[in-house]
Amino acid sequence: MRRSLARRYLVGALALSALVGLTACSSGPSDPSTPSGEPQTGGTLKVAIDLDPYCFDGQQNAQTALHNVVRQFLDSLTIYDPETKELNPWLAESWEVNDDMSEFTFHLRDDVTFSNGEQFTAEHVKANFDRIISLGALSVKGSGYLQGYVETEIVDDYTAIVKFDRPRVSFLTATADSVLGMYAMETIETAPEATCLGENLIGSGPFVVSQIVKSERISLVKREGYNWAPETMAHQGEAYLDGIDFSILPERSVRVGALQSGQVDASMGIPPLDAAGFTASGFQVLTFSNPGIPNNLSVNSKAIPDVEMRRALQKSIDREEIRQIVYGGTYDEVRGAISPSTIGFIDLSDHLAYDPDGAKAYFESQGWTMGSSGFYEKDGQILSFTSAHIAPGNDVLFEMVQQQLARVGVQLQLNGIEASVATESRRNGTFNTLQTQQTSLDPDVIRSLYSPVSGSNGLQLDADSELGQLIEGQAYETDVDKRMEMIEEIQRILVEDAYLLLTNIQTQVQVATSNVQGLSFNLNANLSFYDVQLTQ
Amino acid sequence: MIRYVGLRIFYGVLVVFLSYALVFVLLNVLPGDPVELMLSRGGDATYIDPQLLEEMRQRLGYDRPLFVQFFDGLFGVMRGDLGTSAMTGASVSGEIFRALPSTFTLAFFALLIGLPVGVAVAVIAVLIHRPAISEFFRGIPVLNASMPTFWVGLLVMQVLSFQLKWFPAYGTEGWQTLVMPAMTLAVPVIAVTGQVLIKSMDEQTLEPYTSTVWAKGATRARVQIRHVLRNSLIPVITAVALTASSLLAGAVIVETVFSRNGLGRITVTAILNKDIPMVQGIVIVATVLVVLANLLVDLLYPLLDPRIRKAYGK
Numbered sequence: 001m002r003r004s005l006a007r008r009y010l011v012g013a014l015a016l017s018a019l020v021g022l023t024a025c026s027s028g029p030s031d032p033s034t035p036s037g038e039p040q041t042g043g044t045l046k047v048a049i050d051l052d053p054y055c056f057d058g059q060q061n062a063q064t065a066l067h068n069v070v071r072q073f074l075d076s077l078t079i080y081d082p083e084t085k086e087l088n089p090w091l092a093e094s095w096e097v098n099d100d101m102s103e104f105t106f107h108l109r110d111d112v113t114f115s116n117g118e119q120f121t122a123e124h125v126k127a128n129f130d131r132i133i134s135l136g137a138l139s140v141k142g143s144g145y146l147q148g149y150v151e152t153e154i155v156d157d158y159t160a161i162v163k164f165d166r167p168r169v170s171f172l173t174a175t176a177d178s179v180l181g182m183y184a185m186e187t188i189e190t191a192p193e194a195t196c197l198g199e200n201l202i203g204s205g206p207f208v209v210s211q212i213v214k215s216e217r218i219s220l221v222k223r224e225g226y227n228w229a230p231e232t233m234a235h236q237g238e239a240y241l242d243g244i245d246f247s248i249l250p251e252r253s254v255r256v257g258a259l260q261s262g263q264v265d266a267s268m269g270i271p272p273l274d275a276a277g278f279t280a281s282g283f284q285v286l287t288f289s290n291p292g293i294p295n296n297l298s299v300n301s302k303a304i305p306d307v308e309m310r311r312a313l314q315k316s317i318d319r320e321e322i323r324q325i326v327y328g329g330t331y332d333e334v335r336g337a338i339s340p341s342t343i344g345f346i347d348l349s350d351h352l353a354y355d356p357d358g359a360k361a362y363f364e365s366q367g368w369t370m371g372s373s374g375f376y377e378k379d380g381q382i383l384s385f386t387s388a389h390i391a392p393g394n395d396v397l398f399e400m401v402q403q404q405l406a407r408v409g410v411q412l413q414l415n416g417i418e419a420s421v422a423t424e425s426r427r428n429g430t431f432n433t434l435q436t437q438q439t440s441l442d443p444d445v446i447r448s449l450y451s452p453v454s455g456s457n458g459l460q461l462d463a464d465s466e467l468g469q470l471i472e473g474q475a476y477e478t479d480v481d482k483r484m485e486m487i488e489e490i491q492r493i494l495v496e497d498a499y500l501l502l503t504n505i506q507t508q509v510q511v512a513t514s515n516v517q518g519l520s521f522n523l524n525a526n527l528s529f530y531d532v533q534l535t536q
Numbered sequence: 537m538i539r540y541v542g543l544r545i546f547y548g549v550l551v552v553f554l555s556y557a558l559v560f561v562l563l564n565v566l567p568g569d570p571v572e573l574m575l576s577r578g579g580d581a582t583y584i585d586p587q588l589l590e591e592m593r594q595r596l597g598y599d600r601p602l603f604v605q606f607f608d609g610l611f612g613v614m615r616g617d618l619g620t621s622a623m624t625g626a627s628v629s630g631e632i633f634r635a636l637p638s639t640f641t642l643a644f645f646a647l648l649i650g651l652p653v654g655v656a657v658a659v660i661a662v663l664i665h666r667p668a669i670s671e672f673f674r675g676i677p678v679l680n681a682s683m684p685t686f687w688v689g690l691l692v693m694q695v696l697s698f699q700l701k702w703f704p705a706y707g708t709e710g711w712q713t714l715v716m717p718a719m720t721l722a723v724p725v726i727a728v729t730g731q732v733l734i735k736s737m738d739e740q741t742l743e744p745y746t747s748t749v750w751a752k753g754a755t756r757a758r759v760q761i762r763h764v765l766r767n768s769l770i771p772v773i774t775a776v777a778l779t780a781s782s783l784l785a786g787a788v789i790v791e792t793v794f795s796r797n798g799l800g801r802i803t804v805t806a807i808l809n810k811d812i813p814m815v816q817g818i819v820i821v822a823t824v825l826v827v828l829a830n831l832l833v834d835l836l837y838p839l840l841d842p843r844i845r846k847a848y849g850k
Binding site: 052054055060136137138140143144147192193194196197213214215216217247248249250251253254257258260261263418419420423424 | 592595620623693795
């Protein structure tokens with residue numbers, strides 16, 4: 001069974017790599033397809049989305065696919081420049097931070113209005129953050145961003161100070177996320193269960209919600225008079241498109257068919273193996289590697305304390321083979337402990353080379369001998385580890401990892417588990433290796449997953465270990481340069497001491513017809529339709 | 537007669553109660569904390585603040601002893617209160633009743649297509665004695681029964697929408713959007729109606745009364761349609777009630793493939809997002825619907841068949 005599965009993927013991969021070789025695919029925010037000459041205005045873009053959101057309110061529901069929609073009608077205080085990875089002004093013209101990074105003063109633009117006519121003021125900043133706090137468990141991501149929030153002080157109409165009871169070095173990064181986007185008072189005064197169903201979702205963005213039909217579609221129309229686009233955009237003023245119709249098509253083959261038959265102009269969530277076929281037939285394929293922690297098997301340092309053993313396991317994983325066979329060569333390669341779009345990323349690919357001979361040499365130096373089962377053995381024991389991954393979505397990937405480890409004589413026992421069981425075993429330390437990944441722009445995500453003090457302790461570190469102290473300490477380091485040095489050191493240890501057995505980077509794949517121009521991702525992994533033109 | 541009706545209603549209530557109890561036990565026997573399950577949506581390894589977990593546990597009442605949860609939930613069901621969604625805080629019964637009309641419309645049109653086609657196929661299969669033709673029509677319900685709804689939906693869409701471009705692949709506006717989903721959902725209806733009716737008509741054809749009709753010089757069509765078909769319809773009505781559950785199951789797939797809102801779709805969303813109160817509510821409402829369909833048929837029997845009426849007396 002398994003062999004035939006592998007063969008099927010191999011045949012597919014060979015065919016695909018031939019296609020990929022012939023056509024270039026644009027990738028990432030650094031390479032948006034920019035149109036030339038007079039901009040083409042008008043037209044309604046039809047987009048298929050893969051996710052059926054359980055809730056349409058962006059402050060409550062943090063699912064990435066929903067935020068590809070929310071970003072179009074909700075503006076934020078700040079935005080990241082995808083080229084420089086610098087924080088840029090948006091609704092906030094400028095900001096100051098106090099010395100211990102617990103108070104953030106925002107100076108707001110005075111020319112912004114919501115689509116219902118409300119003027120955007122400091123009141124809105126206060127009301128939005130207060131709302132997220134009162135949402136509590138209904139806004140898991142938002143509450144996380146506002147951990148330690150005390151209050152927002154309104155200095156004058158266009159100045160607000162956001163106060164925390166502790167240093168919050170990652171808060172500024174969070175203000176760029178549409179989960180902390182700014183709603184009008186009318187939305188904030190609506191009951192959260194009604195906004196979830198799509199009622200009264202009013203923002204100040206370049207598009208306005210015109211109709212939401214649960215499980216079916218979300219229609220947006222252009223906001224007349226929009227004039228506060230951030231400078232990171234390719235143009236100013238109103239959006240080029242008249243509107244966007246998002247259709248919720250959860251079934252993969254329906255999205256593919258709708259795109260091929262011209263019933264939609266673009267589709268999100270196209271599997272990598274299909275994407276290569278689209279490239280070959282003249283469609284544009286946009287990929288974006290989500291920021292945050294790449295997909296990996298995080299090692300329980302109590303279960304596998306021998307750093308050389310962990311390094312040998314790291315050497316046994318052939319990441320290029322995974323990229324080609326499981327992901328059709330569409331995904332970027334994994335090059336470090338965090339994804340390249342994450343703030344503070346350093347390239348550690350030198351430590352991620354595939355070296356099966358090196359791995360075998362280490363096992364043999366430790367007295368392991370190749371047994372009749374094809375695995376290394378010592379004192380009648382097989383060299384064997386368990387791994388847990390979120391099933392069923394990742395089965396093919398981890399079966400591949402299992403095969404790769406088997407090639408060097410290590411047995412990996414796979415367990416497909418439910419996400420909540422993963423959360424539990426991460427906390428309790430009942431694992432050898434556990435699949436982990438998380439999308440986040442700020443490297444503080446390392447703390448929430450791995451800190452033994454204020455996180456899930458996903459590596460089972462001791463609080464007084466060097467790594468444990470670095471991970472926890474960076475969150476309170478108010479000197480930005482010093483913090484970045486700590487972040488670099490953490491990445492080095494995570495990869496060099498092989499705490500994270502890295503496999504691949506979670507990548508979004510979007511496909512559009514050649515008539516759609518100017519579609520790009522922002523650094524928060526959301527699509528931006530503001531610069532999009534629909535040509536004939 | 538009253539005893540007959542009373543017994544049927546009692547069985548119905550019992551089934552609803554058992555399904556409530558089964559769901560409750562399953563949820564509490566399965567590994568993993570339900571509240572943690574609900575908050576860890578998707579593959580991301582989110583760190584959840586223990587304070588948020590506690591807040592959620594209290595809001596949904598999972599901090600109370602199990603028997604309190606069991607009976608409180610049960611009394612809620614009796615009052616028609618199915619609790620609130622863990623995801624959105626909205627009322628579960630509200631969400632379900634908003635979704636029902638769309639599913640009912642779909643099921644109605646599926647029956648409208650499926651029943652006449654099923655009956656026609658069966659009548660032709662029994663009426664025509666040329667083996668090739670009869671076997672062909674006898675094969676249609678079997679074929680329908682063996683085709684998975686999921687596959688039929690995608691196939692219909694591939695041909696009628698992507699290739700011929702007659703109908704839109706998705707959307708809910710206009711009658712065109714209803715054609716493909718209703719056709720797909722009619723497939724199991726045709727299967728059940730056709731199979732049961734063919735079998736029933738074959739049996740009836742061998743009954744002695746047909747000889748009498750033949751002897752009186754009736755034509756084959758008159759024997760089969762006027763006498764045999766009428767006597768064969770009782771099992772078909774039972775079968776139609778049984779399709780109520782397969783229509784609900786089919787709606788899960790058809791509504792997902794054709795991107796329509798409805799009971800099937802909210803089931804999928806609730807399961808994917810681990811909205812336990814919502815899943816519980818849907819199971820109960822689905823059980824009630826199936827029980828009602830069966831009850832309706834049970835109550836129809838005595839009206840349709842004098843023998844049953846006589847058996848239960850006054």
